[in-house]
Amino acid sequence: MAVRATIPWEGTVSLRLLFVPVFVLVFLVAVPAPAGAATTICNRYCDGRDAGLAPSDRQPVSSTLYGRRFTVHVNDTDAMAWASLDNGKAGDEVWLDRSFDGGRTWVDSRLGAGAVPAGATGRRTAQFNVDNWAANGVGALRACGKAGDRPELTCTAWTRSTWNAWDRRTAAATALMMRYNLGTGLFGDNDWWTSANALTAVIDNSRRSGMGSYRYAIATTYDKQVNAKLGQFRNEYLDDTGWWALAWVAAYDATGDSRYLNTARAGADHMFAYWDTRCGGGVWWKTDRLVKNAIENSLYIQLNAALSARIPGDTVYRGRALAGWTWFQSTGMLNSANLVNDGISLSTCRNNGSVTWTYNQGVLINALVQLNRLTGDAAALATARRIGDALVGSGYLSPGGILREPNESNTCSGDGASFKGAAIRGLGVLNGAVGGAYNSYLQRNADSAYLNDRDTLDAYGSHWAGPRTATDHRCQHSAVDLLNAAP
Numbered sequence: 001m002a003v004r005a006t007i008p009w010e011g012t013v014s015l016r017l018l019f020v021p022v023f024v025l026v027f028l029v030a031v032p033a034p035a036g037a038a039t040t041i042c043n044r045y046c047d048g049r050d051a052g053l054a055p056s057d058r059q060p061v062s063s064t065l066y067g068r069r070f071t072v073h074v075n076d077t078d079a080m081a082w083a084s085l086d087n088g089k090a091g092d093e094v095w096l097d098r099s100f101d102g103g104r105t106w107v108d109s110r111l112g113a114g115a116v117p118a119g120a121t122g123r124r125t126a127q128f129n130v131d132n133w134a135a136n137g138v139g140a141l142r143a144c145g146k147a148g149d150r151p152e153l154t155c156t157a158w159t160r161s162t163w164n165a166w167d168r169r170t171a172a173a174t175a176l177m178m179r180y181n182l183g184t185g186l187f188g189d190n191d192w193w194t195s196a197n198a199l200t201a202v203i204d205n206s207r208r209s210g211m212g213s214y215r216y217a218i219a220t221t222y223d224k225q226v227n228a229k230l231g232q233f234r235n236e237y238l239d240d241t242g243w244w245a246l247a248w249v250a251a252y253d254a255t256g257d258s259r260y261l262n263t264a265r266a267g268a269d270h271m272f273a274y275w276d277t278r279c280g281g282g283v284w285w286k287t288d289r290l291v292k293n294a295i296e297n298s299l300y301i302q303l304n305a306a307l308s309a310r311i312p313g314d315t316v317y318r319g320r321a322l323a324g325w326t327w328f329q330s331t332g333m334l335n336s337a338n339l340v341n342d343g344i345s346l347s348t349c350r351n352n353g354s355v356t357w358t359y360n361q362g363v364l365i366n367a368l369v370q371l372n373r374l375t376g377d378a379a380a381l382a383t384a385r386r387i388g389d390a391l392v393g394s395g396y397l398s399p400g401g402i403l404r405e406p407n408e409s410n411t412c413s414g415d416g417a418s419f420k421g422a423a424i425r426g427l428g429v430l431n432g433a434v435g436g437a438y439n440s441y442l443q444r445n446a447d448s449a450y451l452n453d454r455d456t457l458d459a460y461g462s463h464w465a466g467p468r469t470a471t472d473h474r475c476q477h478s479a480v481d482l483l484n485a486a487p
Contacts, residue, residue, distance in 0.1 A: 038098075038108040041129040041137075044078050047111070049127040051082040061456055065147060065154035068092055072143045072159050073124075079163035080127040083143035085116060091148025092116045094123055098130075100137040102178035102457060102471075103158040115148065130161045136216055138164075138177045140457055157456040164213050168450055169483045171458035173205040176480050177214050178457070179473035185217070185224035187473035192235070194418045195221070196243035198477035201421060203250040204484045218251045222260070232266040236287040238274055241267045242299030249306050261310060265317075268303050271296070272320060279349035281327035293343035294333045294360045300324045302367035305374045321371055325380070328364075334383070338390035339397075340364050358405050359419040361391045362426030369426075369433050381433065388430050391423070392441045401441065402448050402465040412462050412475035420464075421478030428485025439487045446486035449479055 040047050054075035062071040069086045085094035095113035099106040112125025131139045144155040165171035176198060179187050186195040199221055202214050229235035233244035245267025252260040274284045278292070283300050285291040304321035308314045328334070331344050332351040340361055342354035368384035371377060392398050396406070405419050424445070431438040445464055452466030460479035461469030469475075 038111055039132070041132045041134075043080075043129045043131065043133045045080065045127070045129075047126070047128045049078075049080065051124050051127050054078070054080070054082070054127060060159045061142070061156040063143070063154045063156040065145070065152065066150060068145065068147060070094060070143045070145045070154060070156060072096075072141060072156055074130075074159065074161050075127060076162045078127075079130050079161040081130055081141045081159075081161065082125045082127045083112065083145070084122065084124040085145050086122045088116045088121055088123070089148060090116050090118045090120065092123070092145065093148065094125060094143065094145040096125055096128055097142050097144055097155065098128060099140050099142075099158065100132065100178070102175065102459060103140055103142070110144075131163065136182060138174060138180075140178065159456050164211060165458065167209070168446070168458070169205055169209045169480070170211050172460065172476065172480045172483050173202055173209070173211065173214065175457050175459040175471075176202065176473060176476045177217070178459075179476060180214075180217060182220065183224075185221035187477075191415075191473070192229075193237070193240040193243045194415055194474050194477070196233075196240070196247045197418050197421055197481075198473050200243075200247045200250050200425075201477040201480040201484065203247070203254050204425070205480055206254060208484045215254065218255060218260075222248075222251070222263075226263070230270075232263050232270075234267055234270040238271050238283050238285060238287070239293075239296040239299055241270050242296055242303055245271075245303050246299065246306065249303070249310070252310070261307075264303070265307060265311075268300075268307055268317060268320070271300050271303070275300075275320075279344060279346065280330060281323065282331070282344075283324075285343075291343065292346070294328075294340050295342075295363060297324060297328055298340070298360065298363040298367050301328065302363060302370050305367065305370035309370070309374050318374060321367075321374065325367070325371060334364070334387070338386040339394065340387065355406050356394075356397065357416075357419055358391070358397055358403060358423035359421075361387055361397070362423030364426070365391075365430050366426035369429050372433070384430050385434060385437075388427055388438060391427065392438060398441075400465060401444055403445055404463070404465065409462055410469055412470060412472040415474065417462055417472070417474035418478060421474075421481035424478070424485050425481045428481075431485065431487075436487065442482070442486045446482055449482060453479075 055077045056075050058074040059071050068088045071084045074081045083094050083096045093115050096111040097106045098108035111128050116123045140158040140160045142156045142158045146153045165174045184190050187198040234241045245264040248260040248264040271283050282292045283296050285293045285296050301321050301324040304317040308317040333341050339356040341351050343352050345352040365384045365387050368380040372381040449464040453461050453468045459471040461471050462475050
C-alpha cells in the first residue's frame with residue numbers, strides 16, 4: 001500500500017515513504033543453514049559431476065580462515081560450480097551452499113561436503129548446478145568451510161555463472177529475478193506497485209538484450225494476481241493502477257496476447273472514473289478523492305497515449321491523453337525551472353511547490369514522448385526535452401552528473417527506491433526519440449553504478465555514485481532500468 005506523509009516544512013507531498021537516513025553496522029557471520037536433504041538438480045548435467053570434467057574454471061570469489069583458502073570455481077560452459085580448499089590440513093572441511101533468492105536463505109547446504117584426507121593439504125567438491133532450469137530457479141552458490149581443529153566457519157560471497165548473465169544488463173536482470181516469488185508472481189515481500197515496475201524492467205530488458213529466459217514471469221504474474229485487489233490489477237490507488245496498466249502494455253508488446261491489452265484498458269478506464277472537474281480536471285491520487293498529484297496524472301497521459309497508439313481507430317484514449325496534458329499544463333506543476341513538483345494545492349488548484357521527485361520528471365517525459373508519437377505534436381517533445389535537460393543538469397537531482405533521489409536512503413527499503421528507475425526509464429525513452437542526446441549521461445550513470453554500487457551477484461544498492469549499500473527488488477529494478485536505457 002502506498003503511504004503519504006505531511007512534513008511541516010514541505011507541506012503535503014506524495015511520498016511513498018519517509019526517507020530517513022539509517023546507519024547500520026552489520027556483523028556478518030557466515031553460518032550455513034542446518035543441513036537437510038539437498039535437492040538434486042539436473043540441467044545439462046546432474047549435481048555431483050566430477051570437477052575434473054569441467055571445461056572452464058573461473059574463480060570469482062574466495063575467503064580465507066586461519067591460512068586456509070576457500071574458493072568457488074565456476075564452470076560457465078555448463079553453468080555449474082565447485083568449491084575447493086587449499087593450504088589446509090587433514091580434517092579441514094569444505095562445501096557449497098546454494099540459494100534461490102539471492103542469498104537471503106538457502107535450503108541446499110553442505111553440498112559436496114568433505115574433509116581433507118590424511119597426508120593432503122586440499123580438497124575439492126563435486127560440481128553442482130547454479131540454477132534449476134526445470135523449476136525456473138535462479139540460483140547462486142558460495143563456498144564454506146572450517147579448520148578441523150577450530151569451530152569457526154567462513155563463507156565466500158555469493159556468486160553464479162554467466163548463464164543468463166553475459167553482460168551488465170542480463171546479469172542485473174538475473175539478479176532481479178532472484179527477488180521474484182514464483183508462488184505469488186510478485187517481487188520482494190509481495191510488494192504491489194513496485195512489482196509492476198520490476199516486471200516492466202524485466203520485459204524491457206528482454207527487448208533490449210534479446211534474453212527471453214524470464215518471459216515466464218509475465219504470464220505467472222498475470223495468472224496469480226489478476227483477481228487480486230479490485231481485479232484486473234486495479235486498486236484504490238490510481239497511480240498503482242497506472243503502473244500496472246503500463247506493465248501490461250509492455251507485456252502486450254512483448255507477447256501480442258490481447259488479454260494484457262484488455263487489462264491495460266481496464267486500468268485506464270478505472271483511472272478515468274476518478275477524473276472530475278475539481279480544479280478543472282485531473283485524476284485523483286486515491287479513490288477517497290482527497291489529493292491530486294503529478295504522478296497519477298502523468299501516468300494517465302502516458303497510458304492513454306500508449307493505448308490509443310495500439311487500438312486501431314481509437315479516439316477515446318487519444319482524447320483522454322490530450323485532455324490530461326492540457327489540464328496538467330494549467331496547474332503549473334511543471335515549474336519555471338522545467339522540473340515537476342509533486343502535486344497541487346486544492347485550495348488554489350495550483351502547484352503546491354513540493355519536492356521534485358525524480359520519478360515525476362521521468363514519467364512526464366515518457367508521457368510526452370508517447371503523446372508526440374501519437375499526435376506528432378512537436379511542442380510535446382520539446383517540453384519533454386526541456387524536462388530532460390533540467391533533470392540531467394540539476395545539481396539537486398544529478399549532483400556530479402549522477403542521478404540521486406532527494407533524501408536518498410542508505411537502504412533500499414520503502415517504495416521510494418523505485419523512483420529513479422521510473423525516472424531513468426523515461427529519460428531513456430526520450431533519448432531514443434531525440435537521437436541519443438543523453439547518451440553520455442546515461443552511460444556515465446551506468447558506469448558509476450557498475451563500478452561503485454554492485455555486489456558479486458550484480459545486485460545494486462541505492463547510490464549509483466556509491467558507496468554500495470544492501471539491495472532489494474526496488475533498487476535492483478531501478479538499476480535494470482538504468483542499464484536498459486544506457487547505450
